[in-house]
Amino acid sequence: MSEERKRLAALALGAVGVVYGDIGTSPLYTLKEVFGEHGVAATHSNVLGGLSLVFWSLLIVVSVKYVLFIMRADNKGEGGIMALMALAQRSVRxxxxxxxxxxxLGIFGAALFYGDGVITPAISVLSAVEGLQVATPALEQWVVPVTLVVILALFWLQKHGTDRIGAVFGPVCVVWFLALAAFGLAGIVRHPSVLAALSPAYGVDFFLRNRAEAFFALGAVVLAVTGTEALYADMGHFGKRPIRLAWFNLVLPALVINYFGQGALVLADPRALANPFYHLVPRPLLYPTIALATAATVIASQAVISGAFSMTREAMQLGYLPRMRVVHTSHEMSGQIFVPWINRVLLVLIVAVVLGFRSSSNLASAYGIAVTGTMVITTLLALVVARFRWRWSVPAVVATGVGLLVVDLGFFSANLVKIESGGWFPLALGLGIFALMTTWRRGRELVVREIRHGGLAVDPFIRTMVDHPPPRVQGTAVFLTANADAIPHALLHNLKHNKVLHERNVLLTVEVLETPVAEAEERFQWQALEGGFGRLLFRFGFAEDPDIPRALALCGQRGGPGFDLMDTTFFLSRETVVAAERRPGMAPWRDHLFAFLARNALPATAFFRIPGNRLIELGAPVEI
Structure with missing residues (x-):
């Protein structure tokens, strides 16, 4: 086998372990909710209709929409709603x-994705551990404690990265999908007539006979396609081809076979509705399957968590979240990262959800609004890309949009009835994160506005320095500034207090592009000014780490000015944000929220990898 094929196989294996864990554990609870206590009656025609809906949902939503359509809208290899938002914005400059x-739309979709990231691990692990009460009812009281232990272990593992986790989880998840197919096939053999549900006619008949009940059943059918947003968000970790290869060759066939096996069992024995997945498992294999299912649900949670890490970095770089520490966990794939702060927050929220809802059935009532809302927004953004970037005709965009949005909005509206019974939680969480992200974005705009308003113009200042030169000291001073047309406060303070200038003074501005990686020719821009001054612009993609010392070293190698880092001093104005009561801009509570976020954000020096022994920080209060 060639090296390229070996790498493709390894990435596909990792994708099975990380990307498809969430959707791969949906058989644990989907049919139980469709036909269970709050679902439709499990008659022969209803079972076939429900299976038809699940099958065609997998084909339309996952195979057609995400795997074939949405994944085409990659932003130079990166996926996820933030990358899609940036791509859509570039398409309509x-x-x-x-x-x-x-x-x-993009910010709200990202906020809802975080809500999904809290619910998914909780419902997945709970549903797996609930197999204990199927095996031995006396163990019911241990379901929540065991779930919490598993979740704590999962979040402890995150620091080792998706590369190592995928290598461990990939083989486990392959075994899981093979087990799904084996159990499902045994059920189908006993009742092969269930395969008639492959026809969409049964799904249509399901709606015609059940009407309102069929519409509400969509709120449970959507559980079969959860994890699709994580699939898209994790595209940067593994790439399109491995993800598609794993889906069509293993994941989709295993899921369909298992769902139809469960349906066959329900037709043969309606008592299995209490938990059709575990009742499908042969009794001697029940405990090993519970252990395997628990491992698989840990993997399911990994898909959402790693997607949240990717999206957080993109949101930080695009200016929608405060700076946080990002740890790279792979030398081969730059997209494989760990964000400690997000890891801790998700852990606390998921533990709270498990303790609050206590069962997968209760959580199913809360699940769906966040994920279907994100699905609708993803479709809208992808249609913008199709029209303005891919130059699709209006009829093609309308036809595609109608076809996808009918399904997405059907799922979303069916889940709206869950608001009172728990759906309010992910919705409230999403609205809170939306408020935080928009506040940070607007607050940064106000800070930059204030800095620009109070700054001195560059050209008159340089002429003054040339006409009345202050004493000069050897070396290079690099002044970080958000406004290249104004003299940074740090330079003015240095001149005021130290009465000197360096031989060379560089006004450095960092710009984040709407692409994940900056091209070599757009990486930097240099403009020499008189009097030993110069402007330097560095551009980074939103999926890159802005390492300024490394960029300065590369700048000299690519035709720009050379820098000796041992003879270079970095000056930075550290703004202390003050919420002023009478200034127009944001509501007072948003001013105070932004000031709190700014105080707790990772310092720009650490974010830009500036060595502390080459740095001078000067404080500058800014009122917003």
Whole structure:
């Protein structure tokens, strides 16, 4: 086998372990909710209709929409709703109002994805551990404690990275999918007539006969396609081809066979509705299957968690979240990262959800609103890309949009009835994160506005320095500034207090692009000014780490000015944000929220990898 094929096989194996864990554990609870206590009656025609809906949902939502359509809208290999939002904004550069609408849609979709990231691990692990009460009812009281132990172990593992986790979880997840297929096949053999549900006619008949009940059943059917947003968000970890290879060759066939096996069992024995997945398992294999299912649900949670890490870094770089520490966990794939702060917050919230809801059935009532809302927004953003970037015709965009949105909005509206019974939680969480992200974005805009308003123009200042030169000291001073047209406060303070200038003074601005990686030719821009001054612009992609010392070293190698880091001093104005009561801008509570976030954000020096022994920070209060 060639090296390329070996690498593709390894990435596909990792994708099975990380990307498909969430959707791979949906058989644990989907049919139980469709036909269970709050679902439709498990008659012969209803079972076939429900299976038809599940099958065609997998084909339309996962295979057609995400794997074939949405994954085409990659932003130089990166996926996820933030990357899609940036791509859509780049596609409509000359339409400011549409850009603003896209930004709001993208931020809200990202906020809902975080809500999904809290519910998914809780419902997945709970549903697996609930197999204990199927095996031995007396163990019911241990379901929640065991679930919490598993979740704590999962979050402890995150620091080792998706590369190592995928290598461990990939083989386990392959065994899981093979077990799904084996158990499902045994059920189908006993009742092969269930395969008639492959026809969409049974799904249509299901709606015609049940009407309102069929509509509400969609709120449970959607559980079969959960994890699709994580699939897209994790695209940067593994790439398109391995993800598609794993889906069509293993994951999709195993899921369909297992769902139809469960349906066959329910037709043969309606008592199995209490937990059709575990009742499908042969009794001697029940405990090993519970252990395997628990491992698989840990993997399911990994898909959402790693997706949250990727999206957080993108949101930070694009200016929608405060700076946080990002740890790289792989030398081969730059997209494989660990964000400690997000890891801790998700852990606390998931533990709270498990303790609050205490069962997968209760959580199923809360599940769906966040994930289906994100699905609707993803479709809208992808249609913008299709129209303005891929140059699809209007009829093609309308036809595609109608086909996908009918399904997405059907799922979303069916889940709205869950708000009172628990759906309010992910919705409230999403709205809270939306408020946080928009506040940070607007607050940064106000800070930059204040800095620009109070700054001195560059050209008159340089002429003054040339006409009335202060004493000069050897070396290079690099002043970080958000406004290249104004003299940074740090330079003015240095001149005021130390009465000197360096031989060379560089005004450095960092710009984050709407692409994940900056091209070599756009990486830097240098403009020499008189009097030993110069402007330097560094551009980074939103999936890159802005390492300024490394960028300065590369700048000299690519035709720009050379820098000796041992003879270079970095100056930075550290703004202390003050919430002023009478200044227009944001509501007072948002001013105070932004000030709190700014105080607790990772310092720019650490974020830009500036060595502490080459740095001078000067404070500058900024009122917003």
């Amino acid at each position: 000359e339409m400011p109002r549409l850009r603003m609408a896209i930004a709001l």
